[in-house]
Amino acid sequence: MYKGRLFLLEDDPLLHHMVAEFLEQSGFEVRGAYDGDRALEILNQEVFDLWLLDIQVPGLDSFETLQVLRQSHINTPTIFISVLKDMVSLKKAFHLGASDYLKKPFDLEELLIRIERLLIIQKVTINEDCFYEQGRLFRQDQSFILSAKEKQLLEFFLHHKNQILPNDQIIANVWSYEGSVDHSTLRTHIKNLRKLLGKEHIQNVKGLGYCFKACV
Template sequence: MASRTQNHIFLLEDDTNLSETVTDFLEEEGFAVTCAYDGEEAEAMLYERRYDILLLDVNVPGVDGFSLLKEARERGVDTPAIFITSLNAIENLEEGYASGADDYIRKPFALKELLLRITTLLKRNFAHRETPRVPIAEGVEFDAVGNTLYKEGEPLSLQPKELALLKLFLAHPGRTVSHETIYETLWDYDETPSESALRTYIKNLRKIIGKERIVSIKRYGYKYLPL
């Protein structure tokens, strides 16, 4: 397995055999992969968390890949995206880039070529990423590149799950994040989610950014209210 900070990839591919092949390969390379098999399922899953790369087949049941990405871009999703498709006409290429794609790979393809395209986009995205701290509350800023929270200019120490929870809220400003999504993000598959631990993480974050910034939605989840 390659040594790297784990990046999370969203894969939309309706061919289950190809989906499994790509997923197994990428997981062996150290990536986490979330799969969807049709456009409507992808629509429901795409906004549940922040991904580092989107791999999108075009001709899938339900919403096609072009329309899915175009809507995502309109909703502010700037995650680098690669279309995986058998379409090869120049018009298809133009439509793909017009919908917001960063790259395009045609079937059939070599898995190592896909890996090269993914790693190239990740490096490009990191190199172009601005590093200013983002204000998230009065006197509180977050550096998304360094994964560091600052209060009055001083770095604060957060537990890993508190940091993951904060990043999840910042990826969904003004939107309710369900308990289920939080549990899936904070706890690994071999861990048991803890409601009491989650309440503690919420309490600690509220102490830093203000109770009014994290609103409890009864029986459903929490909502982060940006400045």
């Protein structure tokens, strides 16, 4: 089962290969880089569900990389992985917007648990009258059970709020390996979500894709 798209920054070739292979076998698509400059280039161009960043890498270190990305309002969940164990590094990581911090050496199963925990959408407030929780959309005094695809689509948007998401990227993440899905199918599902959320939350960016706007 397809679980999402991850980015891995790790300069040790053996560890990089081992982590990527394990995560791919666990159902994730993994894209990677071995230095900070290449990582920043990729992360500015492509959409991922979660980033795994080793701190001490050639070029920009991951503190600098994350700082630049957060300043661009890209809030993708991020796990730092590092041999650094001092409190100063730990505080700096979370201050810059890290979601978690895993010290080397680590168990691959523990890494998987941490990734899956971060990718679970619990309760998210969309605006003062509407929130989403575990497959249900609550609006004023009503609740709506979303279809499987509506749930996946909304959760993908919630993971990437305020980012312009290309149509093909959305289809690849939501429909993954289900065969040929065209843009009209995507438009139909977005139309259904707009009826529940309001048109203002899912904005069409002409020629580029869609952008999800939350009011909180």
